[in-house]
Amino acid sequence: MKKTKTERQRLLKETIEYTPFITDEELAKIFEVSIQTIRLDRMELQIPELRERIKSVAKLQWNEQVRALAVEDIIGEVVDLELDNRAISIFDVQKEHVFSQKNIARGHHLFAQANSLAVAVINDELALTATANISFTRQVKEGERVIAKASVEGKTDKGLTIVKVDSFVHEEPVFSGEFHMFRSTDD
Amino acid sequence: MKKTKTERQRLLKETIEYTPFITDEELAKIFEVSIQTIRLDRMELQIPELRERIKSVAKLQWNEQVRALAVEDIIGEVVDLELDNRAISIFDVQKEHVFSQKNIARGHHLFAQANSLAVAVINDELALTATANISFTRQVKEGERVIAKASVEGKTDKGLTIVKVDSFVHEEPVFSGEFHMFRSTDD
DNA sequence: ATTACTTTTAGTACCAAGTCTTAATATTTA
């Protein structure tokens, strides 16, 4: 039995949301109505045509890509950097960084900020973390801004560069870590 | 002065890669040649037409979106889990996880896998990492599969749950860490 | 300069997936 108009439109909306790459012709077959009906439905529901739908999805992706390029190797924004000495980065905790239940930032984001800052501060084409000793001092909530400060502290007996990173929210310590970094060239 | 054919085609390729949402007509204006020339160029360079380009970008985005939903709270796929005892997860290192220069995985991804596994193994609505002592044993390359094994080892004198996580690529240790976890409820 | 070859432009027919408009049927409801 054919559905009613409202029911069909409800399903139509769902279908297009779920599989946006579908033509009016295919939709017409699915709902056993004419192409024209589908087009009237789209008009009423304000759903744009296939090509526009594809385009908007593509634009989203494009923005994502651009964003990804900017972030690339560093988590958080580096605001101060003196190679082989010190560096500072800021990181705003957003929805995607917190546990879906409570709004507390997942530890690995704080670690990622500190770790990538430790990598960045080292004057070497390829610095890698060998060991790290870290502690999470207090929970960080969504919306808070974390300031990470890194300082190069010399070398271990094995020749690894020691970088200390302390992170704060409003002067209050939230994370601290000591990173022992491997570098590919001696300076 | 108009450029040579090869030069124009080189620039054309770049332009399209940089701004894929551009029509032949616009390209023709930019390079001051006819539409047909642009089309010949695209043929020779095997560059598909605008709509196909948009479509492929959109499909990428679509896949990303689906993938992002699945990952959510845990980095890597948990393949074994016995609460408050042990857990195993696998994590495939892909292009987006490695340094753009060399293809070595960035440390924070290995940490993220281990840390989220440590969170997952704890039988608590909200477990948080208090401190961690970690070391990166060997570099992990793009394409390698990292197996992380977590085991709960008891409590510290301060009541933090100790979780040891060791990660391997083909039995070979690549990462190991001891996490001290805070839990909101006593069991 | 003439021939030969490459490069560029032009023009036609066609396609997909639409829009926009007008008009003719169904189907439902008061």
Added chain:
DNA sequence: TAAATATTAAGACTTGGTACTAAAAGTAAT
């Protein structure tokens, strides 16, 4: 049964192309 609502049909036009043919322009070689 008449009026209102819903559906289908048909035609003209749009964008951004493909495929193909042909002519013109530019460049190089003999």
